[in-house]
Amino acid sequence: MSKILEVENLRVDIPVGKQTLHAVRGISFSLSKGETLCVVGESGCGKSLTSLAIMGLLPSAAKRTADKLHFDGVDLLSASNRKMQKIRGNRLSMIFQEPMTSLNPAYTIGDQLMEVMLWHQNVTKAKAHERAVYLLEKVGITGAAKRMKQYPHQLSGGLRQRVMIAMSLMCGPTVIMADEPTTALDVTIQAQILLLLSELQREFEMGLVLITHDLGVVARIADRVMVMYAGEVVEQGTAKAVFEAPLHPYTRGLLECMPIPGKTKPGHHLGSIPGIVPSLIGEIAGCAFRDRCRHAREGCESFDRLRHDGKNHYWRCIMDEQETRGHLAKFTAGTEAAT
Amino acid sequence: MIGYLSQRLALAFLVCLTVSLITFFLLTSSGDVVSAIAGEEATPEQIAALRRELGLDAHWTVRYLEWLGNALRGDFGNSLFFRETVADLIMHRLPNTLQLAGMSLAVMLSLSLPLGMLAAFRPNTWVDRLALSIAVMGQAMPNFWFGLILMVVFALNLGWLPPSGSGTNWHFILPAIALGYYATPPVMRLTRAGMIEVLGTDYIRTARAKGLSTTRVLFKHALRNAIIPVVALTAVQFGNMLGGSVVIETVFGIQGVGYLAWESITRLDVPVVQAIMILVAIAYITLVLVSDVLNAWLDPKIRK
Numbered sequence: 001m002s003k004i005l006e007v008e009n010l011r012v013d014i015p016v017g018k019q020t021l022h023a024v025r026g027i028s029f030s031l032s033k034g035e036t037l038c039v040v041g042e043s044g045c046g047k048s049l050t051s052l053a054i055m056g057l058l059p060s061a062a063k064r065t066a067d068k069l070h071f072d073g074v075d076l077l078s079a080s081n082r083k084m085q086k087i088r089g090n091r092l093s094m095i096f097q098e099p100m101t102s103l104n105p106a107y108t109i110g111d112q113l114m115e116v117m118l119w120h121q122n123v124t125k126a127k128a129h130e131r132a133v134y135l136l137e138k139v140g141i142t143g144a145a146k147r148m149k150q151y152p153h154q155l156s157g158g159l160r161q162r163v164m165i166a167m168s169l170m171c172g173p174t175v176i177m178a179d180e181p182t183t184a185l186d187v188t189i190q191a192q193i194l195l196l197l198s199e200l201q202r203e204f205e206m207g208l209v210l211i212t213h214d215l216g217v218v219a220r221i222a223d224r225v226m227v228m229y230a231g232e233v234v235e236q237g238t239a240k241a242v243f244e245a246p247l248h249p250y251t252r253g254l255l256e257c258m259p260i261p262g263k264t265k266p267g268h269h270l271g272s273i274p275g276i277v278p279s280l281i282g283e284i285a286g287c288a289f290r291d292r293c294r295h296a297r298e299g300c301e302s303f304d305r306l307r308h309d310g311k312n313h314y315w316r317c318i319m320d321e322q323e324t325r326g327h328l329a330k331f332t333a334g335t336e337a338a339t
Numbered sequence: 340m341i342g343y344l345s346q347r348l349a350l351a352f353l354v355c356l357t358v359s360l361i362t363f364f365l366l367t368s369s370g371d372v373v374s375a376i377a378g379e380e381a382t383p384e385q386i387a388a389l390r391r392e393l394g395l396d397a398h399w400t401v402r403y404l405e406w407l408g409n410a411l412r413g414d415f416g417n418s419l420f421f422r423e424t425v426a427d428l429i430m431h432r433l434p435n436t437l438q439l440a441g442m443s444l445a446v447m448l449s450l451s452l453p454l455g456m457l458a459a460f461r462p463n464t465w466v467d468r469l470a471l472s473i474a475v476m477g478q479a480m481p482n483f484w485f486g487l488i489l490m491v492v493f494a495l496n497l498g499w500l501p502p503s504g505s506g507t508n509w510h511f512i513l514p515a516i517a518l519g520y521y522a523t524p525p526v527m528r529l530t531r532a533g534m535i536e537v538l539g540t541d542y543i544r545t546a547r548a549k550g551l552s553t554t555r556v557l558f559k560h561a562l563r564n565a566i567i568p569v570v571a572l573t574a575v576q577f578g579n580m581l582g583g584s585v586v587i588e589t590v591f592g593i594q595g596v597g598y599l600a601w602e603s604i605t606r607l608d609v610p611v612v613q614a615i616m617i618l619v620a621i622a623y624i625t626l627v628l629v630s631d632v633l634n635a636w637l638d639p640k641i642r643k
């Protein structure tokens with residue numbers, strides 16, 4: 001499969017007073033055409049900044065470096081402002097975490113939807129209007145023609161996020177990045193919207209980078225999964241491989257926190273990984289997870305490389321495959337009783 | 340909307356009424372017009388006769404009600420100084436004041452909006468500081484002083500523009516700059532603050548994520564939202580220009596309402612002063628109403 005997005009050794013540094021916060025610490029991944037990559041990890045591990053760095057939308061204080069950052073044949077590292085503007089919203093679009101505030105309060109939904117298409121493509125207003133209505137219906141908004149004339153404040157959060165999804169689709173992008181698109185929404189509609197996104201991804205054959213906490217949805221829609229911790233990738237592989245055999249202790253921790261339909265009783269207290277994320281200010285030597293890892297041992301404080309099993313399953317841990325698989329047997333057996 | 344508007348109009352009427360009552364009372368107690376008119380040599384009998392003739396012998400409340408009754412019919416009485424009705428007198432002067440205020444407003448907006456936007460776009464840089472210094476200078480100088488400097492430099496030394504009078508449009512340029520520049524700082528600062536706030540919002544990030552150019556993001560998505568509070572302040576500043584042009588009109592000899600007010604105050608021409616006060620109050624109230632309507636038009640959340 002051809003790679004549509006390639007990221008190598010991406011770093012994002014933010015000056016904090018005299019020090020530097022290393023928010024993204026050398027992550028690498030790629031996305032094939034039409035593939036869904038889900039990115040998971042606790043808050044603050046650098047997921048948003050990674051997506052913003054690719055879009056070229058980092059806050060002005062943040063500094064981005066990378067060995068390689070290619071999108072659809074364009075080198076984003078050396079791309080001019082104009083070139084980036086041609087790509088953004090057109091071939092590469094983004095959906096944000098905050099549906100309530102991501103639409104401009106002063107303009108109608110229709111205006112904002114049509115704008116992106118009229119800006120990038122040489123189409124008539126009528127054509128843009130037609131596509132906007134078509135996409136609003138696609139994302140499950142009823143009375144689309146009437147909604148076009150409404151203002152954001154007249155819509156609920158869920159509807160606004162559907163509008164944002166429709167907006168990201170206006171120009172028929174090759175890749176969509178969605179940064180926790182449902183975190184701010186009512187739980188009852190979260191999965192529904194994520195699944196909608198996945199459906200649209202398949203229908204329009206787009207690449208999708210989905211940042212989410214919803215591991216249940218990840219298990220259902222992801223082709224590949226990337227687990228981030230403290231600005232690094234700690235595990236990456238096909239969804240099947242990662243869910244069946246999570247090779248990094250952090251990934252297992254995340255999975256233990258996940259409710260299992262039919263097994264976890266309602267009201268059952270879910271586990272959470274004890275301990276806190278290390279500060280990202282200054283350098284972190286060795287494994288960043290070691291303060292919270294029950295397998296931590298001598299050597300972890302200097303272990304710093306990605307292992308892989310020869311089948312594109314990567315993990316960043318001192319434990320080799322054999323030892324890990326030993327723990328894995330216990331993990332699978334003890335899921336329900338996991339501590 | 341109709342209910343809201345009629346409520347606002349009723350309130351506006353009450354405010355005008357109060358203003359007229361207060362000015363009437365203040366003017367009555369500020370000095371004896373009659374002895375001023377009669378001159379120092381007049382005998383008490385002559386003064387009393389003149390007082391009766393001018394209808395000023397009744398109690399001030401009685402006179403106020405009489406004045407109010409006439410004013411409501413558009414009759415503000417006669418000037419004590421000119422052989423003209425107050426209404427005619429003001430109507431002749433009003434166009435000059437409106438022209439001056441309109442041009443000052445244009446000067447103010449063409450300074451404060453670009454400066455405020457530039458400053459917001461590059462906050463805490465030399466651009467920001469320069470914009471702020473330009474604005475602060477406008478406020479630090481009394482406007483008559485700045486007006487005199489303009490007059491000396493551009494009219495007397497360079498001879499580019501006429502120094503005083505209101506015969507042609509050229510006459511209005513220097514006073515409009517003086518008045519407009521003075522009103523710039525608060526509007527510029529509010530534009531800057533509004534713009535900085537708006538530029539940090541999520542919808543601006545969305546606009547950039549759509550691949551729009553910086554110009555389009557700024558002018559279509561940011562300005563429209565940042566300008567909402569500026570509209571109200573601009574209305575107030577315009578009111579200040581209308582009501583506060585007394586000094587500038589006097590300095591530049593512009594035959595406007597402000598100049599008339601100043602002349603009438605020095606001559607104790609009470610009916611004229613009274614009418615101008617009411618006029619200024621009405622202008623303020625109208626402007627606030629207009630700014631509310633503009634706000635509603637700009638901000639769909641207020642619109643119903």
Ligand SMILES: Nc1ncnc2c1ncn2[C@@H]1O[C@H](COP(=O)(O)OP(=O)(O)O)[C@@H](O)[C@H]1O
Pocket residue numbers: 014021023041042043044045046047048049050059280
């Ligand atoms: N504008 C910023 N200034 C300073 N620190 C920031 C900024 N944005 C994010 N960070 C820090 O960078 C880290 C990664 O943030 P983020 O990418 O938003 O995490 P995530 O999306 O995974 O929750 C966090 O520690 C956060 O505090």
Ligand code: SF4
Pocket residue numbers: 248249250287288289290291293294295296297300303316317318319
């Ligand atoms: S490297 Fe050590 S501390 Fe880090 S996850 Fe592996 S075992 Fe745990």
Ligand SMILES: [Mg+2]
Pocket residue numbers: 044047048049097179180
């Ligand atoms: Mg985030």
